[in-house]
Amino acid sequence: MLAACCEHGQAPFHLWFFLYHYQMNKVGQTVAEAIRARRSIKSFKSDSIPEPVLQELLSLMQDAPSSWNFQPTRVVLIRSKEQKEALAAAAWGQKQILEAPVTFVFAVSIRGWDKHMDEILKTGVSSEAWPQKFADWIRENAPGFQKGLGEKEREYAIKDAMIMATTLALAAQERGYGNCYINGWDEAKVKQIIGVEGDKNIGIALVLPIGVPASHPKHPGRLHPSKTIFTDRIPSPAI
Numbered sequence: 535m536l537a538a539c540c541e542h543g544q545a546p547f548h549l550w551f552f553l554y555h556y557q558m559n560k561v562g563q564t565v566a567e568a569i570r571a572r573r574s575i576k577s578f579k580s581d582s583i584p585e586p587v588l589q590e591l592l593s594l595m596q597d598a599p600s601s602w603n604f605q606p607t608r609v610v611l612i613r614s615k616e617q618k619e620a621l622a623a624a625a626w627g628q629k630q631i632l633e634a635p636v637t638f639v640f641a642v643s644i645r646g647w648d649k650h651m652d653e654i655l656k657t658g659v660s661s662e663a664w665p666q667k668f669a670d671w672i673r674e675n676a677p678g679f680q681k682g683l684g685e686k687e688r689e690y691a692i693k694d695a696m697i698m699a700t701t702l703a704l705a706a707q708e709r710g711y712g713n714c715y716i717n718g719w720d721e722a723k724v725k726q727i728i729g730v731e732g733d734k735n736i737g738i739a740l741v742l743p744i745g746v747p748a749s750h751p752k753h754p755g756r757l758h759p760s761k762t763i764f765t766d767r768i769p770s771p772a773i
């Protein structure tokens with residue numbers, strides 16, 4: 535392609551164009567490159583994500599950390615036309631969900647730890663990551679801490695889900711796939727779509743379509759760091 539650009543005597547523009555898109559879609563970006571290249575993609579091509587790549591992304595996503603390693607996040611891949619249409623409707627018609635080959639719904643099982651704690655502690659000990667004493671300490675202290683969170687237990691689970699979603703988003707970006715974090719949806723409807731209507735133990739954290747970008751939005755800018763980054767304390771009243 536580079537040679538073709540030069541032959542037509544339009545190297546500077548085409549070269550810039552090529553390099554820009556190459557950079558945005560480049561496979562094997564560094565973490566820093568992926569962070570810089572990521573934009574909220576509002577339009578996707580119909581290209582699917584090859585199954586081995588998808589499996590690798592799921593594996594990377596699953597490596598995200600969580601509080602106590604309790605892993606409350608439950609991820610649903612929305613892939614059928616029917617489910618995409620339902621989810622897009624629950625998200626006020628956001629078309630990224632219709633266009634992307636796969637949209638991830640990040641849900642949380644707020645009390646899921648209750649069911650899985652034994653297995654989690656056993657795995658931590660048998661992998662030699664955790665001494666038995668540490669596992670015993672978690673067993674003794676974590677349930678009280680979790681229950682003491684009260685209403686905030688949901689918030690804590692959502693934090694874990696957001697970290698997992700961000701891990702996936704950057705892993706996908708590293709492979710040249712774009713995404714768009716989506717908060718604009720009706721929680722009750724999303725829960726109904728993924729089959730957990732009325733289940734109070736389940737919360738929805740995020741909807742994340744992933745695919746090949748059909749457009750490359752410009753960076754919309756950020757506040758000056760002097761307004762968002764501080765040392766030791768935030769000025770009060772907070773700005």
Ligand SMILES: Cc1cc2nc3c(=O)[nH]c(=O)nc-3n(C[C@H](O)[C@H](O)[C@H](O)COP(=O)(O)O)c2cc1C
Pocket residue numbers: 572573574576628714715716717718719751752753754
């Ligand atoms: C938690 C979260 C929720 C968002 N929800 C939506 C959404 O519902 N629809 C949408 O089009 N963009 C959504 N965005 C994208 C933001 O508008 C976008 O990140 C912001 O404008 C900065 O642009 P950039 O991501 O390209 O840097 C969301 C972003 C985040 C982080």
